[in-house]
Each structure stands twice: as C-alpha cells, then as structure tokens.
Amino acid sequence: MTVVAQTSIFLPRAARVGLYVFLTVSAIFFLLPLLVVVMNSLKPMAEIRQGNLLALPVSPNLDSWVAAWKTACTGLECAGVRPGLWNSIKITVPAVVISTLAGALNGYALAQWKSRHANVIMLLVTVGLFIPYQAMLYPTVKILSNVGLFRTYVGIVAVHVIFGLPYTTLLFRNFYVGVPEEISRAARMEGASFLRTFWSIILPISTNILVVVAILQFTGIWNDYLLGLIFAGNDNLPMTVQLTNIANNARGAANPNINMAAALITAIPTLLVYFLSGRYFVRGIAAGAVKG
Amino acid sequence: MTTWFNRQASRPDITVAIFFAIVALFFYGSIAWTFYMSLTRSTLLPNYQIIGFDQYVKLFTNHRWLISCLNMVIFGVLYILGTLAFGMLLAVFCDRHIKAESLFRTIFLYPLAVSLIVTGLSWRWLLDPVNGLQALMRSSGWESFTFDWLTRPDRAIYTIVIAGIWHSAGLVMVIVLAGLRGIDTDLWKAIRMEGIPVWRAYAQIIFPGMRPVIASCVVLLMSEVIRGYDLIIAMTKGGPGISTEMPAKFAVDFYFARVNLGLASAASIMMLVLSLLLLTPYFISEFRRRT
Numbered sequence: 097m098t099v100v101a102q103t104s105i106f107l108p109r110a111a112r113v114g115l116y117v118f119l120t121v122s123a124i125f126f127l128l129p130l131l132v133v134v135m136n137s138l139k140p141m142a143e144i145r146q147g148n149l150l151a152l153p154v155s156p157n158l159d160s161w162v163a164a165w166k167t168a169c170t171g172l173e174c175a176g177v178r179p180g181l182w183n184s185i186k187i188t189v190p191a192v193v194i195s196t197l198a199g200a201l202n203g204y205a206l207a208q209w210k211s212r213h214a215n216v217i218m219l220l221v222t223v224g225l226f227i228p229y230q231a232m233l234y235p236t237v238k239i240l241s242n243v244g245l246f247r248t249y250v251g252i253v254a255v256h257v258i259f260g261l262p263y264t265t266l267l268f269r270n271f272y273v274g275v276p277e278e279i280s281r282a283a284r285m286e287g288a289s290f291l292r293t294f295w296s297i298i299l300p301i302s303t304n305i306l307v308v309v310a311i312l313q314f315t316g317i318w319n320d321y322l323l324g325l326i327f328a329g330n331d332n333l334p335m336t337v338q339l340t341n342i343a344n345n346a347r348g349a350a351n352p353n354i355n356m357a358a359a360l361i362t363a364i365p366t367l368l369v370y371f372l373s374g375r376y377f378v379r380g381i382a383a384g385a386v387k388g
Numbered sequence: 389m390t391t392w393f394n395r396q397a398s399r400p401d402i403t404v405a406i407f408f409a410i411v412a413l414f415f416y417g418s419i420a421w422t423f424y425m426s427l428t429r430s431t432l433l434p435n436y437q438i439i440g441f442d443q444y445v446k447l448f449t450n451h452r453w454l455i456s457c458l459n460m461v462i463f464g465v466l467y468i469l470g471t472l473a474f475g476m477l478l479a480v481f482c483d484r485h486i487k488a489e490s491l492f493r494t495i496f497l498y499p500l501a502v503s504l505i506v507t508g509l510s511w512r513w514l515l516d517p518v519n520g521l522q523a524l525m526r527s528s529g530w531e532s533f534t535f536d537w538l539t540r541p542d543r544a545i546y547t548i549v550i551a552g553i554w555h556s557a558g559l560v561m562v563i564v565l566a567g568l569r570g571i572d573t574d575l576w577k578a579i580r581m582e583g584i585p586v587w588r589a590y591a592q593i594i595f596p597g598m599r600p601v602i603a604s605c606v607v608l609l610m611s612e613v614i615r616g617y618d619l620i621i622a623m624t625k626g627g628p629g630i631s632t633e634m635p636a637k638f639a640v641d642f643y644f645a646r647v648n649l650g651l652a653s654a655a656s657i658m659m660l661v662l663s664l665l666l667l668t669p670y671f672i673s674e675f676r677r678r679t
Contacts, residue, residue, distance in 0.1 A: 115481050122478060123495045126554065129510035130498075136513075149514070149524045202407040205400035217408065219671065224415045226611050226663050230639040230656035234425065234649065235418035258414050265407065290400055319503030321618045326644065336505045340622060343509050352513060363506045370501035374494060381500070381559060382566045 137161065137357040144353050164357035170341035172330070177358050180338030184318060184365075186249070187334055191256035192313045198257065199264025199309060200302060204294050206265065207272035208280060218269075224262040229322060232259075237326070247329030255327045256317050264309050267380075271305045272298070308380035311373055315366050335362045419660065426653035434649060443654035453655065456633040459545055463634070464613040467552045471609055472602070474553060475560025480590055482561065483568045493565075497558035504555065508622025511551040512538065541631035544624050548632060551619060556612065560605050567601040568594065600677065607670050614663050635659050 132149055138156040166176045206218070236255065237246055245251035275298070283293040299306075324334040333341075339362045343355045370377050427438045447453050478496055482489055499507060514520050517536040525533035537543035571594060579589045595602065617636040620626060626633040635655060642652035 115484060115486065118477075119481055119486065119492055122474075123492060126495050126499060126558075129507075129514055129554070132514055133510050144519070146527070148527055149520055201403055205403035205407070208400040209404045215675075219675070220416070221411060223664070223667070223671070224411055226607075226667055227415060227419065228615055228636065228656065228659045228663060230636060230643075230652075231422050231660040232415060232418035233640070233656070234643055234653065235421040236414065238421075239414075258410060261407070262411060262415070290403070315501055319505070321503070321505050321621070322640070326640075336503055336618075339509070340505055343622075344625070352519060355509070356513065359506045359509050363502050366501045366503070367498065370498055371494070377501070378493075378497065378562055381562055 133356045133359060136353055137164075137360055139353055141351065141353060160351070160353040160357040161361070163351075163354045164342075164361060168342045168351075168354050168358055169345055170338055171345045172341070177335055177338050177342065177361050180333060180335035181361070183328070183332045183338075184334040184336075187252055187256065187324070187328065187332065188314060188317045191253045191260070191317050192310055194253070195257045195260040195264050195313055196306060196310045199261060200268045200299065200306065201294055202261070202265040203268025203270075204272050204298055205290070206269045207275070208290070218266075221262045221266060225266070229259070233326065240327070247327065249329075249332050252324065252328040252332060255323055256320070259323065260313055260316070264313060267309050267312075268302075268305060271302070275301070304376075307373070307376050311369060311376050312380045314369060315377075318366050419657075422653045423657050425649055426657050428650055430649035430653075432647045432649070443650045444658075447651060447654045447658065450651075452630050452633060453635070453638055455630055456635045456638045459632060460613060460616070460634050462545055463549055463552070463616065464610070466546070466549045467556075467613060468606060468609045470549060470553045471556045471560055472605060474557040475605070476564050476595070476602075478557065478561040479564035479568060482565055484586075493561070496561055499555045500558050502555070504618035505622045507551055507555050508548075508619045511547065511554070512623045515547050515550075538624070539628055541628045544628060544632045548619060548623055551623060552612075552616075555619075556609060559608070563601060563605055564598070567598045571597075600673075603670055603673070607667060610666050611663065614659055614666075 135151075135153055136144060136149065137160050138158070139153040140155065140157065140159060143151070143154060164176055165178055167174055168176045206214075211217075240246040240251045240255070245254065279297060279301075280293055283297045288296070318334075319336065320334070321336040321340070324332075324337050328334060328337070339358050342358050424438075425434060426443050427440060429435045429437065429439050429442075482493060486492070515535065515538045517523070517539055522533060522535045525535075538547045575593070576589075579593065584593070615636055616634050617640065620632055620634055620637055624632040626637055636659065639652050639655040639659065642648045642655060
C-alpha cells in the first residue's frame with residue numbers, strides 16, 4: 097500500500113488520464129476483431145450485405161453457427177467444422193497427455209543426470225526449440241512413410257509429441273532442478289527405482305507445473321495448422337485446416353457470417369482454457385519464455 | 389542380467405538416452421538429411437547423387453525467394469519493433485498501479501490463445517475493402533475513406549504486421565511486466581529521492597537493467613518471424629501476386645505443391661542458418677551468464 101502512495105506521486109492527474117485513455121484505446125484495438133467476428137456471425141446475409149461491420153445485429157440468430165457446424169463446405173465435403181472438432185480433440189488430447197508426461201519424465205531424468213557434458217547437451221536441446229519445422233519436414237515424412245504412419249492418426253499424434261518434446265522437457269527440467277535433491281535421495285535409500293520415484297514421489301508434487309505445461313501444449317497443438325495439414329491425412333484433418341478450407345472455398349467466400357461462426361467455433365476451446373486458467377497460462381508463458 | 393536391469397532402473401540414464409536418441413534422430417538427423425537433399429538434383433523423387441551447391445545458386449537467383457526474403461526482413465523489423473514498443477508500453481502502464489489491471493491484462497493477452505489462422509482470418513475480414521473497415525467508414529458518411537492495403541501489392545505486407553502485433557504484444561507485455569514486478573522497491577525509492585521523472589527512470593535505469601528479459605522477447609519474436617507461415621496463409625496466401633510471400637511458405641510450397649525437393653531443402657537450410665545466426669549472440673551471452 098505504501099508503495100502505491102509513493103510511486104503514484106510521480107504521475108500528475110493529466111498523465112493519469114492519458115494513461116487510461118491509452119489503455120482503453122489499446123483494449124478496443126485488441127477486442128475489435130473478436131467483436132466484429134462475434135457480431136457478424138449472428139447476422140443473416142441480408143444484414144451483412146449492407147456493409148456495416150460494426151452495426152449490432154438487428155435480428156440476431158444462430159443460423160450461421162448451425163451452418164458452420166453442420167453444412168459449410170470445405171471443397172471436399174459439406175459437413176461444416178463438426179468432423180474437424182472431433183479430429184482436433186482426438187489428436188490434441190493424447191498428444192498433450194503423452195508429451196506432457198514424457199516431458200516430465202525426461203525433465204526429471206535430466207535434472208538427476210550428472211555429466212560433464214550436460215551443458216553442451218542442454219544447449220543442443222535448447223537449439224532444438226528454434227529449428228524451423230521446414231528443416232525437419234521432409235525427413236520426418238520419409239521416416240513415417242517407412243513405418244506406414246504418414247498421414248495417419250497415430251502419425252500426427254506422434255509428430256506432435258516428438259516435435260513438442262524438447263520444449264516440455266526443458267520446462268520440466270528447469271522446474272526439477274529447483275526441487276531439493278533430498279526428496280529423490282530419500283526415495284532411493286528406501287530402495288525405490290528411478291521410475292518408481294518419479295511416478296510415486298515426484299509426479300504428485302508437480303501438479304502446478306503439469307497444469308502449466310499441459311495448457312501450453314494444448315494451446316499449441318490445438319492451434320497448429322502446418323503439421324496437421326501435412327501429417328494428419330484427409331480423414332483426420334484438424335479444425336484449423338478445415339476452417340481454412342471453408343474460408344478459402346469459393347462458395348464460402350460468399351458467406352462471411354458462416355466463416356466467422358466457423359472461426360469462433362474453432363477458437364472457443366483455447367479461449368475457454370485461457371479464461372478459465374488465466375494465471376496458469378500467464379505463468380506458463382513467463383516460465384517458457386524467460387528460461388526456455 | 390536382472391541386477392544390471394535393476395541397477396539401470398534406479399538411474400536416469402536409460403530415460404536420458406532414449407530422449408537424446410529421439411532428439412538426435414528427428415531433429416539433428418533430419419537437419420543432416422535435409423542438408424544432404426539440398427546438395428542433390430532431387431525434384432519429385434529424391435536423387436542421392438551430390439552435385440554441390442547448385443540448388444543454393446538457383447535459390448538465390450529465384451525471384452520469388454528473393455521477394456520472400458525481402459518480405460521477411462520488412463515484416464520482421466516492423467513486427468519486432470512494433471510488438472516490443474507496444475508490449476513494453478502496455479507493461480509500463482500496467483505497472484503504474486492502475487485500476488482494473490487484471491481486466492486490462494486479460495484483454496491484452498487473449499490473442500495469444502487464438503490460433504494464427506483465426507487471427508489472420510479475422511483481420512482479413514476486418515480489413516477487407518469491400519466488407520470491412522473501409523466499407524464501414526464510407527457507409528457512415530466518410531465517402532473518400534480508403535484503406536485497401538490488404539489488396540495492394542505494395543501495402544499488403546503491412547496488414548500482416550498489424551495482425552502480428554495484435555497477436556504478440558500481450559506476450560511481450562506479460563514477460564516485461566514479470567520483469568518489472570521483480571524490480572527492487574529500494575531502486576524505486578532511490579529514483580524518487582533523486583527526483584528523476586518516471587519516463588526517464590524507465591528509459592535510462594529500469595529497461596537497461598532488464599536487457600536479458602528484453603533479449604529473450606526478441607529471440608521469441610525472431611523465431612516467430614522465421615517460422616511465419618499460418619498468418620500468411622490465413623490473410624493473403626502470399627498475395628496479391630507474390631507480394632507477401634515468405635521463406636517458410638516458399639519451402640512448404642516447393643516441398644509439397646511444386647515438388648522440387650532439392651530447392652525446398654536448400655530454402656529450409658537457409659532458414660535454419662538464419663535462425664542460428666540470429667540466435668548465436670543470445671546463446672553466447674546466456675551461456676556466459678549462467679557459468
């Protein structure tokens with residue numbers, strides 16, 4: 097409280113007003129696209145044609161949402177984003193669970209692992225975070241084709257897990273390096289194996305970081321476009337790809353309200369996670385950014 | 389045999405080894421393979437005979453590639469500077485003990501939860517000259533209002549900058565704000581005693597002391613620039629013409645649509661080299677800081 101009193105002395109009234117004006121204008125800038133998309137997704141085509149993007153819908157209805165959900169055309173078929181939603185769920189859920197748990201195990205192992213070369217190897221893993229996917233795409237396609245997994249369901253989940261592994265591993269390693277060594281040592285003295293210690297002792301004390309990493313992975317994998325496009329195959333295309341196909345379809349271009357509804361349906365899951373888990377989300381970004 | 393296994397099970401080595409095998413194969417193995425392909429004449433089918441650096445020569449005489457690189461530089465500079473400036477400004481303002489701080493923060497950060505595909509589509513609709521902002525202004529009486537950058541070859545790239553800043557400013561804000569919150573209250577007391585104006589305190593004392601935090605923001609944004617693919621696909625598909633093409637899209641197009649493996653591999657390797665060049669100073673300073 098005293099801090100508030102001390103530092104706010106610096107700002108005269110005029111500056112404070114200016115500050116709120118700037119923040120409010122910025123907030124409008126950030127909200128504008130969302131508002132426009134929400135409002136126009138509720139309008140019938142007749143209102144859209146009047147060209148007033150920011151007009152409130154006169155007779156709001158959910159027709160475009162229903163069309164986006166069930167009948168919008170991707171160019172291949174006219175089943176809306178519904179199949180994409182199911183594909184995205186069945187890709188994202190296992191990929192998040194596996195890459196998070198595997199990252200935890202690897203991160204714990206790396207934190208425990210004492211070697212002279214640990215630093216160099218950590219550097220190689222960290223550089224791995226910044227390798228453009230393009231430099232790995234073709235060989236990954238080849239490897240997966242050779243084992244019959246290219247453009248299959250298992251293939252796309254595996255790609256998400258593998259490409260996410262350095263990231264989740266580093267996040268967990270940075271966390272476990274700070275966990276007191278005594279905990280692992282005590283478990284070892286009791287005769288617990290490495291895996292046993294990890295599963296029964298370490299995982300239960302990691303709930304916070306598990307949630308943080310799972311949220312980051314969920315957002316990343318749900319929002320992915322490129323990997324889904326290349327590795328998922330036509331039967332498993334995620335929502336982002338279906339949405340793009342709907343929006344770029346010639347017939348679709350004539351129905352912006354349906355496209356906007358489809359975009360919203362695609363964005364809702366990650367937005368929900370963001371609004372429900374705000375603090376974890378923020379913590380994850382800060383941790384991932386500053387240390388990664 | 390069982391004792392050997394038991395001993396291993398009590399140590400992290402096996403897990404570490406499996407993890408490194410995956411990283412080595414899929415990350416570094418793939419890079420080596422891609423580099424190898426870039427030295428061959430491969431087009432639709434891989435050709436394993438090395439011909440040297442011809443693909444790189446072809447790449448750098450390819451008009452579309454040069455445009456892509458130029459676009460990446462224009463986009464990268466404006467996007468990074470814009471996002472940094474905007475994000476840092478928001479962080480400073482949020483740090484000034486404002487009311488409803490968490491509401492503002494929530495609004496500034498939510499774009500980060502939205503995919504780049506949805507971001508790009510939303511801005512495409514908003515800036516569309518026929519249905520978007522321009523039509524709105526004209527229909528509300530401002531007949532001569534013109535904002536058709538999205539469809540102008542010489543301006544479309546700037547609309548992508550706007551969408552990019554919209555998506556990432558919150559990220560910089562959160563990271564910088566976390567840094568600002570970590571600053572010693574004694575420092576602020578000293579600044580107050582010296583009577584230094586707030587803006588000068590930030591510009592000359594606070595931010596210079598946060599250089600590592602700002603550097604990691606720059607690194608994150610740079611890697612977004614080099615990878616930039618989704619946003620282009622959603623907003624302009626590289627158009628009008630080839631005016632918003634980028635290297636990431638060039639490589640994917642040449643891998644899968646135009647099936648020219650050798651050239652696509654050369655482009656990918658150039659993207660990698662650029663990432664590493666830009667990252668090296670950061671890694672060196674981080675490494676020094678930690679040891």
